[in-house]
Structures are given as C-alpha cells and as structure tokens.
Amino acid sequence: MRVYWMVFCLICCTAKGQVVYSIAEGTERGVSVGNVAKDLGINAAALSARKFRMITGSSKQYFNINATTGVLSVNEPIDREQLCELKSTCLLNYELVLENPLELYRMEFKVLDVNDNSPSFPLSEYHASVPEFLSPGARFALPNAQDLDEGTNGVQNYTLNPDEHFHLEMQTRGDGSMYPELVLKKTLDREQQATHRLVLTAKDGGDPPRSGDIPVIVTVLDTNDNAPEFEQSVYRASVLENSPSGTLVVQVHATDLDEGPNGEITYSFSNATTSDLQQMFLIHPHTGEVTVSGDLAVQRPLLEMLIEARDKGAFALSSTAKLLVEITDVNNHGPEITIASLSNPIPEDAVPGTVIALLSIKDKDPGENGKVTCQISDNLPFQLKPSLENYYSLVTSGLLDRELISGYNITITATDLGSPPITTQQTLWVQISDVNDNPPVFAADTFDVFVEENNPLGAFLYQVSASDLDIGENGQISYILRNSTVAGSALASFLSVSLVNGSIYAKRAFDFEQLRSFHFQVEAKDNGSPALSAAMTVNVYISDQNDNAPAILYPIVQNGSVAVEVVPRLADEDYLVTKVVADDEDNAENAWLSYHLAHSSDSTLFRLAPHSGELRTTRSLRSTDLLKHKVVVVVRDHGEPPLSSTVTVGILLADTLPQALPDFDDNGERLPLLNATNIYLIVSLSCVSFIFTVFLLFLAIARLCHCWACHRQGCCCSVCCYSADDYEKYRYSVHMLPSSHIPPDMLEVTGVGKLTHTYLYRASVGLGQENSGIPNGNAGNVPSGSRLQVPGPCIQVQQIQSDHLSAVLMVSTSSFHLFSPKHVATKKLIQESRYNFMILGGSFTSFYIFLKARI
Numbered sequence: 001m002r003v004y005w006m007v008f009c010l011i012c013c014t015a016k017g018q019v020v021y022s023i024a025e026g027t028e029r030g031v032s033v034g035n036v037a038k039d040l041g042i043n044a045a046a047l048s049a050r051k052f053r054m055i056t057g058s059s060k061q062y063f064n065i066n067a068t069t070g071v072l073s074v075n076e077p078i079d080r081e082q083l084c085e086l087k088s089t090c091l092l093n094y095e096l097v098l099e100n101p102l103e104l105y106r107m108e109f110k111v112l113d114v115n116d117n118s119p120s121f122p123l124s125e126y127h128a129s130v131p132e133f134l135s136p137g138a139r140f141a142l143p144n145a146q147d148l149d150e151g152t153n154g155v156q157n158y159t160l161n162p163d164e165h166f167h168l169e170m171q172t173r174g175d176g177s178m179y180p181e182l183v184l185k186k187t188l189d190r191e192q193q194a195t196h197r198l199v200l201t202a203k204d205g206g207d208p209p210r211s212g213d214i215p216v217i218v219t220v221l222d223t224n225d226n227a228p229e230f231e232q233s234v235y236r237a238s239v240l241e242n243s244p245s246g247t248l249v250v251q252v253h254a255t256d257l258d259e260g261p262n263g264e265i266t267y268s269f270s271n272a273t274t275s276d277l278q279q280m281f282l283i284h285p286h287t288g289e290v291t292v293s294g295d296l297a298v299q300r301p302l303l304e305m306l307i308e309a310r311d312k313g314a315f316a317l318s319s320t321a322k323l324l325v326e327i328t329d330v331n332n333h334g335p336e337i338t339i340a341s342l343s344n345p346i347p348e349d350a351v352p353g354t355v356i357a358l359l360s361i362k363d364k365d366p367g368e369n370g371k372v373t374c375q376i377s378d379n380l381p382f383q384l385k386p387s388l389e390n391y392y393s394l395v396t397s398g399l400l401d402r403e404l405i406s407g408y409n410i411t412i413t414a415t416d417l418g419s420p421p422i423t424t425q426q427t428l429w430v431q432i433s434d435v436n437d438n439p440p441v442f443a444a445d446t447f448d449v450f451v452e453e454n455n456p457l458g459a460f461l462y463q464v465s466a467s468d469l470d471i472g473e474n475g476q477i478s479y480i481l482r483n484s485t486v487a488g489s490a491l492a493s494f495l496s497v498s499l500v501n502g503s504i505y506a507k508r509a510f511d512f513e514q515l516r517s518f519h520f521q522v523e524a525k526d527n528g529s530p531a532l533s534a535a536m537t538v539n540v541y542i543s544d545q546n547d548n549a550p551a552i553l554y555p556i557v558q559n560g561s562v563a564v565e566v567v568p569r570l571a572d573e574d575y576l577v578t579k580v581v582a583d584d585e586d587n588a589e590n591a592w593l594s595y596h597l598a599h600s601s602d603s604t605l606f607r608l609a610p611h612s613g614e615l616r617t618t619r620s621l622r623s624t625d626l627l628k629h630k631v632v633v634v635v636r637d638h639g640e641p642p643l644s645s646t647v648t649v650g651i652l653l654a655d656t657l658p659q660a661l662p663d664f665d666d667n668g669e670r671l672p673l674l675n676a677t678n679i680y681l682i683v684s685l686s687c688v689s690f691i692f693t694v695f696l697l698f699l700a701i702a703r704l705c706h707c708w709a710c711h712r713q714g715c716c717c718s719v720c721c722y723s724a725d726d727y728e729k730y731r732y733s734v735h736m737l738p739s740s741h742i743p744p745d746m747l748e749v750t751g752v753g754k755l756t757h758t759y760l761y762r763a764s765v766g767l768g769q770e771n772s773g774i775p776n777g778n779a780g781n782v783p784s785g786s787r788l789q790v791p792g793p794c795i796q797v798q799q800i801q802s803d804h805l806s807a808v809l810m811v812s813t814s815s816f817h818l819f820s821p822k823h824v825a826t827k828k829l830i831q832e833s834r835y836n837f838m839i840l841g842g843s844f845t846s847f848y849i850f851l852k853a854r855i
Contacts, residue, residue: 021107025080035070115207118204120146121145139181166183239327239328245294254319254321256311265309267308268310269308279294280294280296304323331365348432350400356430368417410430440533455510458505462504480522550645566652568655570621578649579612582595595611621653632649633647634646
C-alpha cells in the first residue's frame with residue numbers, strides 16, 4: 001500500500017497514568033507504535049511477572065505489547081471509517097493493568113485519517129430536467145458526493161466536463177458546507193439538442209487526491225421556471241432516544257412561486273441521506289412532517305439528513321434543506337460490570353487489604369444517567385474500593401479460614417443515578433485455597449495392640465489412622481515409624497508400616513519367651529510445605545502360646561538313657577523314691593505342670609503326686625518283689641493343645657549301691673501272651689498243625705498196622721530244655737518219661753543252674769542195640785550237671801538259637817506208645833510246659849515233632 005507522510009506521526013505524553021499515541025489508519029501489522037515500558041517508566045522485564053493485560057471496549061484487539069521489550073505494536077490494521085464512522089475525531093481507549101502491585105494506566109490512541117476512500121455518489125447517474133426557456137444563469141442542484149475520509153481527505157471540490165451550455169459553481173449553505181450547482185451558461189434549444197450528457201467529478205484533498213464520477217443527464221423541458229424554497233436552510237430538532245414510532249420530530253416547509261402543478265410541492269429525503277436514517281425517520285410527502293419510524297438506539301448524538309422539496313411542474317424544480325436531529329438520552333442502559341482481573345483462588349492466609357479482583361463498571365448513558373454507585377454485602381470479609389475512573393478494587397477486609405468457609409459468593413450491585421435508577425448485579429465466586437495450617441491428628445495418643453507369639457511373617461497387627469482438616473497435598477497423610485530400637489535391634493527389623501493407610505505388619509515372628517512387650521511411635525506427616533506431623537505411641541503386648549514342652553530338670557537323662565534310683569529292699573510305705581522336677585518356659589496356664597504315671601512295671605508298688613512330681617512307694621517292699629523296676633513319668637502342661645515330656649526312671653531294689661548298674665531295657669515283666677499278632681500266629685499255626693498232625697496220624701496208623709511185629713525195637717527221642725532270662729533263676733528238669741518207664745537204653749537229661757540263653761537240643765536214637773555212645777562234638781553245649789537219658793549211641797545235641805527253646809523228637813514206630821493215653825506224665829509235661837509243637841515231617845519208619853516254647 002502507499003506510504004503517506006503521516007504513517008508514523010507519533011505523539012507520546014505520560015501524565016497521571018495516561019499516555020496518548022497517534023497512529024495512521026491502515027498501519028500494517030507488526031509496526032511499532034511506541035515503547036510502553038519507557039513511556040510509563042516501567043521496567044520492561046517486570047511486565048510478564050506482573051501479568052500485564054490490555055483492556056478495551058472494542059471487539060478487536062488492535063495492539064499488543066511485547067512482554068520482553070515493552071514495545072507496543074500494531075496487531076491488526078485499523079479502518080478509521082469503520083471504527084468511528086462520521087466522527088471528526090477517532091479515539092481508541094485502552095487500559096493497561098499491572099498486578100503485584102495493582103496499577104492501571106490509560107492509553108489513548110488517536111487514529112489519524114488516511115486518504116483511503118474515494119468520493120462516491122449515491123446514484124449511478126443523475127438526471128436533471130431543464131426548461132428550455134430558462135435564461136442563462138439558471139441553477140440546478142447536483143448530487144453531493146460522499147467521502148468517508150476526514151478533513152482535507154474528504155470532498156474538496158467538484159469539476160464538470162467542459163460544455164458550452166453548462167458550467168459548475170460551488171455554493172455555501174448556512175452551516176458553511178458547500179455543494180455543487182449546475183449553472184446554465186447558454187440558452188437551451190431542445191430542438192437542436194434535447195439531452196445533454198455531462199460528467200460531474202468530485203475530488204478530495206488527499207495526496208495524491210482521489211476522485212469519483214457520476215454521469216449527469218440533462219433533459220431539456222419547456223415548463224416550470226421556479227424552484228421551491230425552504231423557509232430555513234437548516235432545521236434543528238431534538239427527540240428522546242426511546243421515543244415510539246410516530247413521534248413528531250419537526251415539520252419543514254417550502255414555497256413555490258409557481259401556480260398550479262408547478263407550485264405543488266412534495267417532500268422527501270434526499271438521496272444523499274443514508275438509508276439507515278431513512279429507516280429511523282419518515283417524512284410526510286405533503287405536510288413535510290418528520291416522524292420517528294424506527295429504533296433510535298444510535299451512538300451518534302446528532303443526526304444529519306437532507307430534505308428535498310420538489311414541485312409537480314412538468315419540469316419539476318427542487319431545493320434541499322438540512323435537518324439536524326439531536327437524540328436526547330434517557331436512562332435506558334444499565335451499568336455493565338466487567339471483571340478486568342481476578343485472583344482466584346486466594347490463600348486462606350491472605351492478609352486484610354489483599355486485592356482479589358479489579359472491576360470495570362460502566363454505563364453507556366451520558367451525564368447523570370451514566371454515573372454509577374457500587375456496593376457488596378456487609379457480612380462478607382471483603383470490601384470495594386474505588387480505583388481509577390469507573391474501576392473498583394475488591395479487597396479482603398478480614399481473616400479467612402478455609403476450614404470454616406471454603407468459598408464466597410460475592411454479589412456486586414451497581415446502580416446508576418438515572419431516574420428511575422437501573423441496577424445490575426453480578427455474582428463472583430471466590431474460592432479460598434488451602435494453606436497447610438493444620439497438623440494431622442490421631443484419635444488417641446496411645447493404643448495397645450495384643451499379638452500372639454509365633455505369628456506368621458507379614459501378619460497384620462493394627463492400622464493407625466490420622467485426620468487432617470486441610471485438603472489436597474496439605475491433607476494427604478503418610479505414615480512412618482520413628483527410629484527406635486527394640487531389644488537392641490532396629491525397630492525396622494520388627495515392624496513395617498504402610499505409607500498410605502497406616503497398616504502395621506510384623507516382619508518377624510515374635511517369641512514371648514524372649515520379648516514380652518515393647519512400644520514404638522508412628523508418625524503421621526502431611527505433604528504440605530512445610531510439612532506438619534504428629535506422633536502416636538503404640539504399645540505391643542505379646543501373648544503367650546503353648547509352644548514349649550516341659551523341660552525335665554531332674555532326674556537328669558542323657559542320650560535317652562534311663563535314670564536309675566536305688567531303693568532299699570525293705571523300704572517302708574510312702575518311701576520317697578525320687579522327685580521329678582520340670583520347668584516350662586511358657587507363661588500362665590501354658591506353664592502349669594502336672595505329673596502322671598504313664599507306665600510302671602508294678603502299678604501296685606509306686607504312685608506319683610500329680611502336682612509335686614514326687615514318686616513314692618504305695619506299700620512296704622517285700623522280698624518277693626522284682627529287683628528292678630521301670631517307671632515312665634509324663635510331665636504335661638495345661639496349654640491348648642497340651643504339650644508333654646517323659647522321663648524313664650529305673651528303680652533298683654538294693655541295700656547297697658552295686659558296682660555295675662543293670663540294664664533296664666528289659667524290665668523283667670512277662671509280656672502278655674495274647675496280643676493281636678500272637679492271636680493271628682496261633683490261629684495260623686494251629687490250622688496248619690492240625691492238618692499236618694492228621695496226616696501224620698494217618699501215616700502212623702498205617703505204619704503201625706504194617707510193622708506191628710517190630711514194635712519192640714529201639715527208638716529215638718529228643719528232649720528240649722528251656723531256661724529263663726538273665727535276671728531270674730529257675731530250676732528245670734525235663735523228662736519225656738518217668739524214670740520207672742525209661743528203658744535201659746535211654747538217657748535222662750537233668751539240669752540245675754541259671755541259664756542265660758535259650759538252647760535247642762537235638763537227640764537222635766538209632767534202631768539197634770548196637771548203636772550206643774554219643775557222637776563227638778554234638779553235645780558240647782550241654783550245661784554242666786545236665787543228664788540226658790536216651791540210647792547212648794544215638795544222641796546228638798546242638799544249639800539252634802538263643803531266644804527260644806526247641807526240641808526235635810524222632811520217634812520210631814516202635815516208640816509211638818509215648819503218646820498213648822497211658823503215658824500220663826508225658827501228657828502232663830507237654831500240657832504244663834506251655835510248648836507249641838508241630839509235626840515237621842515223617843516217614844514209614846520215623847517222624848519228627850518240633851517243640852517250641854518261650855517264657
């Protein structure tokens with residue numbers, strides 16, 4: 001675009017917080033207008049920190065400020081004609097708001113006109129009718145050109161293309177405005193030329209100048225030679241801006257010296273009157289009354305219109321008059337409340353006088369109707385203070401506490417001074433932000449926790465909980481264990497606490513016997529800055545569990561051996577044999593001990609005191625009592641479930657302490673004959689023995705029948721002897737036949753003395769008299785003093801095993817009478833000796849009987 005000399009016509013002055021700039025319209029975007037920081041004496045580096053803002057009532061932001069340098073530059077090109085319309089002076093008002101501290105500066109921008117609009121005519125062409133009989137000098141009205149530019153940039157002169165009949169002259173109205181007139185230079189001759197085509201050019205005073213053209217078509221007529229004339233060249237009137245349609249504004253009047261139709265005048269708005277004004281007002285064509293026809297809500301206090309009076313002659317003549325209408329203001333606008341700046345939320349520790357908001361309160365009405373009073377409710381800790389013109393500051397007037405009131409609805413009431421006054425209200429929500437002014441609070445200072453010992457790892461113990469009246473980070477609580485030691489170890493090795501919910505967990509299993517109680521502190525800390533905290537003491541009491549069996553302190557037993565106590569052989573009744581002493585590391589009922597006799601070799605000889613553990617005799621000892629006894633004592637606590645320990649006490653009946661203590665592994669008691677295992681064995685052996693015996697009897701009978709003639713021949717038998725255990729003495733004498741029945745070729749075995757082993761003897765007797773003598777080496781283990789009475793040549797004796805007594809009897813068919821009913825002694829011996837016997841096998845000449853006995 002073209003560059004004009006006034007593009008950067010800059011005038012800057014700063015006085016009382018106001019700076020004025022001048023700028024040519026159409027200045028390109030980015031062009032610097034000035035430096036606000038320098039012009040106002042502000043540090044440019046502080047603009048951003050002080051949150052500067054530019055406030056304007058315009059719908060567009062034409063300027064912006066560089067936050068770093070303070071340079072004021074054009075943000076959007078300005079069109080003065082669009083912004084200010086027909087105003088002679090075009091001003092833009094801005095307010096610069098700075099915070100911390102709050103400051104307000106006014107900036108006024110005077111928009112200088114640039115010749116950017118050409119003159120224009122409201123019509124595309126203008127038609128004029130001129131009677132031919134008019135003499136030179138006759139004048140005809142021409143349309144006025146309009147130029148939106150101001151001053152010298154507006155329309156300055158008119159030119160008409162050269163013509164022999166017409167020329168152009170400028171006329172001046174009463175208000176000083178000029179208008180063009182077409183002047184007849186030469187008499188017209190319609191017959192020679194009925195139409196004259198002229199070009200009217202309007203030029204402005206810009207540099208370079210602009211111009212606009214309109215064709216003027218002159219039609220030559222032969223009538224009406226007098227134009228209407230108004231009584232006044234300028235009419236003035238005023239009307240209220242809220243006047244309804246039909247309200248009379250003014251009545252214009254014009255006269256015409258002509259008579260008849262040439263003197264009848266009609267009124268209308270000139271084509272130079274803008275269309276919006278023609279919509280606001282209506283002119284009666286015959287009476288000239290101007291009335292209101294539309295809304296008068298315009299920003300211009302003075303409206304200018306041109307009224308044309310035209311006669312009805314064949315060659316109509318016209319004249320124009322100017323109508324100036326002043327719009328009288330009424331209080332029809334309420335105050336407008338604009339929040340220019342707002343600090344929200346505000347901290348609850350804000351001191352009185354803290355600025356919260358900057359309010360702009362304006363009223364579009366002029367004069368008293370535009371003056372405004374502003375107030376808020378008295379029961380709030382806030383107040384309004386006037387600042388600059390039309391500005392108020394909302395400040396705190398008391399202390400704030402978010403925990404009591406977290407926010408305020410502040411209703412701002414603005415009332416103008418019109419009649420009647422108009423009131424506007426706007427509600428402002430001010431939120432109070434939290435400050436960390438409340439520490440966490442526990443429900444109690446101490447708490448007792450009971451936990452059983454032997455707890456699993458990670459067992460939940462207790463959950464502490466604290467509350468904080470603050471919110472957000474200030475009210476978010478975390479829990480930690482304060483550093484301390486328990487039994488010489490760090491507390492962290494015993495417990496852990498959840499940082500979020502305060503749950504306390506055990507990191508190890510507690511042992512009541514090592515640690516019965518301890519205490520620690522849990523600290524609750526919020527996340528405010530600075531952080532606030534509180535502590536709570538937790539006492540932990542460990543409950544005992546029955547996890548320790550009683551420990552036998554006396555008698556002392558090592559490696560599972562038997563504790564031996566020596567008791568006189570003739571001890572009296574209630575004689576104290578020993579006292580079992582035990583201890584339990586548990587507590588209370590888990591450590592209450594009782595003593596019980598689990599086993600005794602002679603239940604009638606000893607008794608045990610259940611509470612003291614004293615083992616005493618229940619009667620006087622006798623010489624017939626066993627020399628050694630074994631007692632098993634059970635020590636049991638009262639826990640749930642109960643635990644117990646046992647101790648085996650060997651009791652030796654002796655008047656003096658022996659040089660070597662006997663072995664108490666075998667207590668000398670006779671084992672029960674019938675138990676489950678023995679019953680199964682007896683039944684099984686009995687069945688097998690019965691079947692085998694029947695079979696042998698059958699063979700024996702068959703043999704007897706066959707060999708009846710040789711029944712006097714020799715026989716063989718075997719005799720078995722059994723000895724008692726190592727601790728009892730028995731005499732024994734085994735006879736297969738009474739001595740009166742023993743044939744002269746039989747041997748008798750008798751034994752006297754203590755046997756420490758069980759022996760098996762096997763004797764074989766040949767079938768002839770010539771078989772005499774005992775084979776060498778087969779009877780070497782016969783005890784001294786024993787007698788074996790069998791046929792000498794046929795005796796064989798050998799040991800088979802050491803814990804049973806077994807005998808094999810080989811009987812020939814000639815000696816089968818040993819089992820005949822007449823051998824009563826043999827039967828009795830077998831019946832009384834508790835022998836289990838079995839027929840092992842046989843033949844036609846002999847068979848074997850296996851005798852087995854166990855004490």
